[in-house]
Amino acid sequence: xxxxxxxxxxxxxxxxxxALSPFSASAIPTINCHCFRERSYDPARPAVADPYILATTQxxxxxTVFNVDKKTVVMKKQGGTSADDMWVAYWLASRYGLSAxxxxxxxxxxxxWRDAVASTGITTKAFxxxxxxxxxxxxxxxxxxxxxxxxxxxxxxxxxxxxxxEMRKGGATSQELIVAVLITGKTGQSPLKLHSEVKKxxxxxxxxxxxxxxxxxxxxxxxAALLRKK
Numbered sequence: 001x002x003x004x005x006x007x008x009x010x011x012x013x014x015x016x017x018x019a020l021s022p023f024s025a026s027a028i029p030t031i032n033c034h035c036f037r038e039r040s041y042d043p044a045r046p047a048v049a050d051p052y053i054l055a056t057t058q059x060x061x062x063x064t065v066f067n068v069d070k071k072t073v074v075m076k077k078q079g080g081t082s083a084d085d086m087w088v089a090y091w092l093a094s095r096y097g098l099s100a101x102x103x104x105x106x107x108x109x110x111x112x113w114r115d116a117v118a119s120t121g122i123t124t125k126a127f128x129x130x131x132x133x134x135x136x137x138x139x140x141x142x143x144x145x146x147x148x149x150x151x152x153x154x155x156x157x158x159x160x161x162x163x164x165x166e167m168r169k170g171g172a173t174s175q176e177l178i179v180a181v182l183i184t185g186k187t188g189q190s191p192l193k194l195h196s197e198v199k200k201x202x203x204x205x206x207x208x209x210x211x212x213x214x215x216x217x218x219x220x221x222x223x224a225a226l227l228r229k230k
Contacts, residue, residue: 047204
């Protein structure tokens with residue numbers, strides 16, 4: 001018996017079975033790590049906590065605006081749900097009285113939000129706001145999430161339309177916008193000026209937060225206080 005011959009004969013079958021295995025790479029869910037080792041401002045390393053500051057401030061703003069537990073927000077992101085899809089789903093849910101979870105399930109991987117919304121029976125063509133126009137045009141989740149964040153920041157009167165447009169033009173992310181308006185809400189400084197200083201390396205977000213006397217453990221409380229004033 002030629003053992004080597006038989007092994008080669010069944011090799012394609014073995015490869016096929018391995019591809020179906022739950023331990024194959026394609027079956028492993030995408031996990032986004034939101035575990036930050038550095039969470040406090042260190043004057044000797046002023047930018048070391050910036051990734052945490054940006055993430056936790058965005059999560060705090062999201063949780064406060066949509067009245068959800070911040071832990072739920074973090075767990076969903078750790079489970080693979082993108083921040084962009086969460087902004088869109090929770091905004092749509094709050095606007096139309098739907099379940100954000102059902103909307104997230106309707107948004108299939110690689111799909112567009114226009115199709116996900118259509119599958120729920122929602123009609124958005126009657127609205128002419130920028131979010132609805134972008135949605136009906138089949139815009140990406142990234143673009144729609146920006147519209148949600150921008151609309152919330154302007155709606156809460158945290159920033160003017162012109163200054164917001166300038167910051168977006170200058171490359172400001174949604175995380176950076178949210179941190180900037182939190183800090184400037186305490187200091188009265190222009191968000192545009194603050195963002196420019198950080199981008200030029202003149203200061204870090206941690207430094208700006210420290211100058212505004214905002215401790216990182218109190219970011220969520222500071223966000224809630226800021227929104228209550230508006």
